[in-house]
Amino acid sequence: MKTSRLSTALLIAYGIAILGFLYLPLVSVGLASISKARYLSFPIRKYAFGWYEDALTSDTVRDLLVISLKVAGVVTVASMVIGFFGALAFARYNWRFRKTYQKLILLPIFFPQTVLGLALLMWFNALGVVPSWKTAIIAHLVWIAPIATLVVSIRAFSFDAALEEAARDMGANQWQTLREVTIPLLMPGVTSAGLFAFLLSWGNFPLSLFSTGADSTLPEWLFAKMVSGYSPLVPTVGMLTVATSAVLVFGGLILAWAIRRLRPES
Amino acid sequence: MTDSSPPILRINALTKTFDDFTALHGINLNVRDGEFLAIVGPSGSGKTTLIRILVGMDEPSDGAVWLRGTRIDVVPANKRPTCMVFQSLALFPHRSVGQNIEFPLKLRGVAPAERKARALELLDTLRLPRDYYSKRIQQCSGGEKQRVALARALAFDPEILFFDEPLSALDYRLRKTLEKELKDLHRRTGKTFIYITHSLEEAMVMSDRIAIMKAGRFEQIAPAEEIYARPVSKFVAEFMGEVNFFDLVKGAAPGVALSAAASAALAGQTGTLTIRPESLRKLTAEGVADLSFEGIVTAEYLLGSRIQYRMTLATGQEMIVEVLRENAVEGGIGAALRVGCDLSAAHLIAEAADAAA
Ligand SMILES: Nc1ncnc2c1ncn2[C@@H]1O[C@H](COP(=O)(O)OP(=O)(O)OP(=O)(O)O)[C@@H](O)[C@H]1O
Numbered sequence: 001m002k003t004s005r006l007s008t009a010l011l012i013a014y015g016i017a018i019l020g021f022l023y024l025p026l027v028s029v030g031l032a033s034i035s036k037a038r039y040l041s042f043p044i045r046k047y048a049f050g051w052y053e054d055a056l057t058s059d060t061v062r063d064l065l066v067i068s069l070k071v072a073g074v075v076t077v078a079s080m081v082i083g084f085f086g087a088l089a090f091a092r093y094n095w096r097f098r099k100t101y102q103k104l105i106l107l108p109i110f111f112p113q114t115v116l117g118l119a120l121l122m123w124f125n126a127l128g129v130v131p132s133w134k135t136a137i138i139a140h141l142v143w144i145a146p147i148a149t150l151v152v153s154i155r156a157f158s159f160d161a162a163l164e165e166a167a168r169d170m171g172a173n174q175w176q177t178l179r180e181v182t183i184p185l186l187m188p189g190v191t192s193a194g195l196f197a198f199l200l201s202w203g204n205f206p207l208s209l210f211s212t213g214a215d216s217t218l219p220e221w222l223f224a225k226m227v228s229g230y231s232p233l234v235p236t237v238g239m240l241t242v243a244t245s246a247v248l249v250f251g252g253l254i255l256a257w258a259i260r261r262l263r264p265e266s
Numbered sequence: 267m268t269d270s271s272p273p274i275l276r277i278n279a280l281t282k283t284f285d286d287f288t289a290l291h292g293i294n295l296n297v298r299d300g301e302f303l304a305i306v307g308p309s310g311s312g313k314t315t316l317i318r319i320l321v322g323m324d325e326p327s328d329g330a331v332w333l334r335g336t337r338i339d340v341v342p343a344n345k346r347p348t349c350m351v352f353q354s355l356a357l358f359p360h361r362s363v364g365q366n367i368e369f370p371l372k373l374r375g376v377a378p379a380e381r382k383a384r385a386l387e388l389l390d391t392l393r394l395p396r397d398y399y400s401k402r403i404q405q406c407s408g409g410e411k412q413r414v415a416l417a418r419a420l421a422f423d424p425e426i427l428f429f430d431e432p433l434s435a436l437d438y439r440l441r442k443t444l445e446k447e448l449k450d451l452h453r454r455t456g457k458t459f460i461y462i463t464h465s466l467e468e469a470m471v472m473s474d475r476i477a478i479m480k481a482g483r484f485e486q487i488a489p490a491e492e493i494y495a496r497p498v499s500k501f502v503a504e505f506m507g508e509v510n511f512f513d514l515v516k517g518a519a520p521g522v523a524l525s526a527a528a529s530a531a532l533a534g535q536t537g538t539l540t541i542r543p544e545s546l547r548k549l550t551a552e553g554v555a556d557l558s559f560e561g562i563v564t565a566e567y568l569l570g571s572r573i574q575y576r577m578t579l580a581t582g583q584e585m586i587v588e589v590l591r592e593n594a595v596e597g598g599i600g601a602a603l604r605v606g607c608d609l610s611a612a613h614l615i616a617e618a619a620d621a622a623a
């Protein structure tokens with residue numbers, strides 16, 4: 001079917017409008033981060049990159065970065081492991097309470113994160129645990145691990161159970177089947193789950209707000225500074241946060257692509 | 267079976283129940299060493315269930331299986347010297363052709379160089395070019411994948427090779443080619459093959475014996491010619507191709523004119539007379555035969571060198587007749603037709619046999 005010139009033009013205009021709507025806010029933050037003025041105002045009169053220098057040398061920012069990275073890093077690794085085994089239970093193996101498990105595991109995703117955060121904070125208090133970045137890891141995992149499980153499950157559902165049976169039939173024990181067939185086939189799913197987990201943890205605000213205690217992650221700090229004590233350091237750090245996510249996503253994609261290219265030889 | 271050598275596989279009273287449904291009802295079977303046994307039967311008759319139990323992917327509810335005198339139904343799948351070629355082939359998509367073939371050898375700890383040598387040898391055996399060794403599975407055609415799956419199974423070097431409808435996804439011509447290759451491979455390797463198929467034709471081309479399965483039981487296990495000529499039940503007779511049935515009650519069969527000799531032979535017997543369309547011959551008005559039939563032709567179909575007629579007898583029963591082209595009925599549809607056959611061409615299924623099925 002051929003579309004008329006007019007409808008093509010309309011479609012393009014529509015696409016640009018959507019992209020503009022989605023990305024202009026980000027551009028304005030980007031512009032704010034290189035404005036020389038102390039207050040957020042448009043149009044920007046003078047540009048300066050000094051705030052980036054400040055951000056990169058600031059101890060506060062370094063601490064924030066370290067905490068955010070620690071939390072997101074641990075959450076990523078834990079989500080990949082939990083997601084892998086969770087998906088096996090979710091999608092591969094038939095066991096008695098599988099249906100119940102499939103429903104239970106989805107439950108945290110349906111809770112508003114603020115409610116979940118509050119509930120966890122109360123729970124930590126009840127247990128006498130002092131909230132810190134470590135409790136934040138638990139809080140993030142409650143919400144993110146189920147998502148990781150779902151991401152890996154999609155992959156697990158799509159592969160033929162006969163592959164594992166064939167391996168077993170040809171003499172592979174449980175561990176060999178896992179190593180030779182299950183893990184390599186689920187790996188793309190686990191990688192995507194890891195990326196998702198990092199991004200969700202890295203950018204998470206509501207759960208961190210309730211669960212970090214005296215520690216602070218980057219999104220928390222951004223919010224606090226917006227409420228009181230704004231400086232152009234805020235959009236600068238915001239842009240650095242986005243840049244980190246972007247680098248990670250593209251790095252992940254390139255890595256996955258490279259692995260796929262190299263595989264036939266291994 | 268008159269063969270005195272002990273069977274390679276012995277199945278004894280094998281039963282499988284799923285919740286309240288019984289898929290296998292106390293199956294018994296002996297398979298000879300080096301035999302090519304085909305298992306045929308309609309969908310849902312329990313063929314896959316049986317084979318999955320034999321290779322160890324499912325557990326029987328009751329009964330036992332022996333391989334060369336060792337009880338194997340209690341042995342886990344990965345410790346059994348059997349191997350199965352799946353309908354989906356189950357080739358590992360993340361491994362190359364060579365790695366797929368070497369898989370069972372790798373598990374056994376065979377050195378890489380030796381593995382590769384064996385894989386290349388198997389590529390030759392299956393008539394695949396050697397440079398397929400480093401090809402990816404996704405780059406292979408359906409028939410090539412089939413051969414890779416076979417090569418992998420042969421690399422495992424099983425005592426018995428099982429197949430679950432491995433050719434059903436392929437087009438007709440390729441299927442025919444692979445049928446012959448499989449038969450060839452069977453002859454060259456001397457291994458025992460147990461082969462499930464929907465297609466009777468496939469079973470007839472390849473197998474030494476055919477086991478016909480119906481609703482979780484074997485109806486008949488015998489060489490193809492025997493099943494064809496002497497089916498034990500109407501089900502088997504129909505399964506083997508088009509056939510005419512005539513009820514015989516105490517020596518009399520409505521619609522069938524019996525000669526004196528035939529009358530004497532069938533006297534007092536009750537059951538079902540089965541007559542294949544192609545064992546009938548055209549009779550002239552005075553022609554004689556042990557069994558003869560008269561009717562009006564209602565339809566004709568050209569089948570290459572043969573012609574098939576449908577005719578309606580005086581009793582109202584429909585009958586199928588197949589003759590060579592040179593014996594075509596003059597007048598075609600609407601003409602009167604008289605056909606007959608020898609008593610030896612009419613197989614009697616005794617009452618009891620069919621009732622038990
Ligand atoms: N896991 C199961 N749970 C319940 N019923 C089952 C199960 N597996 C098989 N069955 C039933 O057992 C019967 C035999 O199934 P099976 O797959 O062995 O048939 P089949 O002869 O291989 O058929 P087809 O030619 O269609 O492959 C079927 O009625 C099927 O519904």
Ligand SMILES: [Mg+2]
Pocket residue numbers: 313314315
């Ligand atoms: Mg089947």
